[in-house]
Amino acid sequence: MAHTTLLYNVISLSLSLAASALAPPPDTTQQAPTTVRAGYYFADDADLWPLSALDASLYTHLYYSSLSVHPTRHTLQLPADLAQARLLASFSRELKGRNPVLRTLLSLATAGAEDAAAGAARASGDPAFAAMAADPTSRVAFVDAAVRVPRENGFDGIDVAWRFPASVVEMADFGFLVAEWRAAAPKGFLLTATVYFSNHVFGAPFAGVDYPSEAVAGSLDWINVMAFGLRPADAAATVTAFDAPLYDRASHFSVSYGVVSWLDAGVPAGKVVMGLPLYGRSWFLRNKANSGVGAPVVAAGPKQRGSNATGAMSYAEVQALTTTAGGRAPVMTSYDNGSVSSYLAVGDVWVAFDGAAFVAEKLGFAARCSLLGYFLWPVNYDDANLTVTRRASEVWEQSKISSDLRNVTGVRQGKAPFELPPALGSPSPASEPVPVPTSASFSWLCRKKLDARLHLSVLIVLLY
Structure with missing residues (x-):
């Protein structure tokens, strides 16, 4: 087994070196982007959606997700699998061949984080990442490899x-890490981070942990806010709940709170990118006659080939569920305009998901906040027509030239419970095009500027 692993590593290194000779070097003179239409491509799910099937013109940036930190050596762990090594080596070259202005980034993630529905609220930290970041020597070596390997592969x-960083100390180490990355990276080399809320990471076994917002704003080109995975779908869940609501009447488990937490922490809106899920969160209902939000459940939903996990379905599988049910079970689709969320129930299966209509609504909010852009998580999970991907790109491009959407700031979600305005008209579940959100349909967003009253972060001096 050891010989096999060594052979794979040798092959991986050979492919990496070959790719560096074939792929054009990254453009290290590029200017900061004025907009981001990004997506994460899950390498482990390449069989669902090969690179050849991606429409690279729909993105400004694509992420290869992901490589991780070695659990014992605290180094960058290259793929041992031959197919994965080939994908890493060809990712940038193949995509840029179809869209020369596309920019590609290598995501360095917690091992196993490719689970699309892995709840941000259930994060429990990453010991390997933490151990690497805590040791200055390991950190320097890792930063060197984490700049060199991406450049070698285009x-x-x-x-x-x-x-996520799981303590005040780990958050401080995160700040050191991104600052050292910026110092080591060549000019024009993009640095981003995938983050949760700026403070008070809910549901984790720690409390009062805030990101170092000054280091984030000063070192990174932008942050990708994981505005999904906000409710657990495991055995701890007892009722159905939306996974990525734009608003929440009773709590801060919402997209708007997550985004605004970063704006209130001092990170410029032009460095914030909002996440959109391309998966649905599913459960088995206790009683299929009771299928609303908050209905009792008995278990996470059925395991799917796409997500390879219980409690999660790719967007393509959500759509397929409505057709494969046929006449065997009625399909009920409901839209909640107060939270800007939707769900469907087929028999005893209940799924919360973001359709094209509510993606447009969310992007209207992002444009109102003057955010830099959005990212899709993951791009492998869209349907064969790229329904959500195309709609998101179309809406964002139109919102970029709309002064009604782009020149207004101050959107907030206040302390729960949040008094919502009258519901907007329900979007139709039919395939008719959904109008791009206008200032009229979103006028209520800025009718009342909300005081988020986030806690002031306390500057902690760490004594070693």
Whole structure:
């Protein structure tokens, strides 16, 4: 077994070196992007959606997700699998061949974080990432490899997807890490981070942990806010719940709170990118006659080939569920305009998901906040027509030229419970095009500027 692993590593290194000779070097003179239409491509799910099937023109940036920190050596762990090594070596070259202005980034993530529905609220830290970041020597060596390997394979940058720093000390180490990355990276090399809320990471076995917002704002080109995975779908869940609501009447488990937490922490809106899930969260209902939000459940939903996990379905599988049910079970689709969320129930299976209509609504919110852009998680999970991907790109491009959406700031979700305005008209579940959100349909967003009253972070001096 050891010989096999060594052979794979040798092959991986050979492929990497070959790719560096074939792929054009990353453009290290590029200017900061004015907009981001990004997506994470899960390498482990390449069989669902090969690179050849991606429409590279729909993105400005694509992430290879992901490589991780070796659990004992604290070094960058290259793929041992031959197919994965080939994918890493060809990712940038193949995609840029179809879209020369595309920028690619290598995401460095917590091992196993490719689970699309892995709840941000259930994060429990990453010991390997933490051990690497805590030791200055390991950190320097890792930073060197994390800049060198992407450049050798034609990537234009790296993404730090440590999910998540689990203490005040680890958050401080995160700040040191991104600052050292910026110092080591060549000019124009992109640095981003995949993050949760800026403070008070809910549901984790720690409390009062805030990101070092000054280091984030000063060192990174932008942050990708994981505005999904906000509710657990495991055995701890007892009722159905939305996974990525734009608003929440009773709590801060919402997209708007997550985004605004970063704006209130001092990170410029032009460095914030909002996440959109391309998966649905599913459960088995206790009683299929009771299928609303908050209905009792008995277990996470059925395991799917796409997500390879219980409790999660790719967007393509959500759509397929409505057709394969046929006449065997009625399909009920409901839209909640107060939270800007949707769900469907087929028999005893209940799924919360973001369809094209609510993606447009969410992007209207992002444009109102003057955010830099959005990212899709993961791009492998869209349907064969790329329904959500195309709709997101179309809406964002139109919102970029709309002064009604782009020149207004101050959108907030306040302390729960949040008094919502009257519901908007329900979007139709039919295939008719959904109008791009306008200032009229979103006028209520800025009718009342909300005081988030986030706690002031306390500057902690760590004594070693």
